[in-house]
Amino acid sequence: MPSLGYEYYVNIVTKRYFDAVDNQDLQRVLDCFHGDASLKEMTSNTEYRGRDAGIKEMFEGLFGAHSRIWHGNFVHTVDVEGEAICSQFSVEVTPHSSPEELRYENCNRFYLRDGKFDRVFVYMSGDNLLK
Secondary structure (H helix, E strand, O other): OOOOOHHHHHHHHHHHHHHHHHOOOHHHHHOOEEEEEEEEEOOOOEEEEHHHHHHHHHHHHHHHHEEEEEEEEEEEEEEOOOOEEEEEEEEEEEEOOOOOOEEEEEEEEEEEEOOEEEEEEEEOOOOOOOO
16 A cells, blocks of 8 residues: 555544544444554553454443534644554543533544554543543
């Protein structure tokens, strides 16, 4: 596969992945990952393995627990040669269990292989919402 440019990395993170998360579109979220991908929430040291197993179950839980999810205010650092992107961003979520909006400042490190996520590391400023 030819080398992907800066814009590709920013677009897969913002226009594909986080847009799908914010719209709670599970299939579009999963389409960003390789089948054998892993996602690790570093703050609580929780790892989810496999797109169609652990990662899918994690997102089903996230979507089932929140009526609203929003990501924005992105700042990206792209390493094209290393096939990686680090994204800092704001998160707002509204749980079904409470009308109170929760706000976070998070950072994710995405490692890609052939244009899809291979490994993702999530750093949260608060409790792990992904459990």
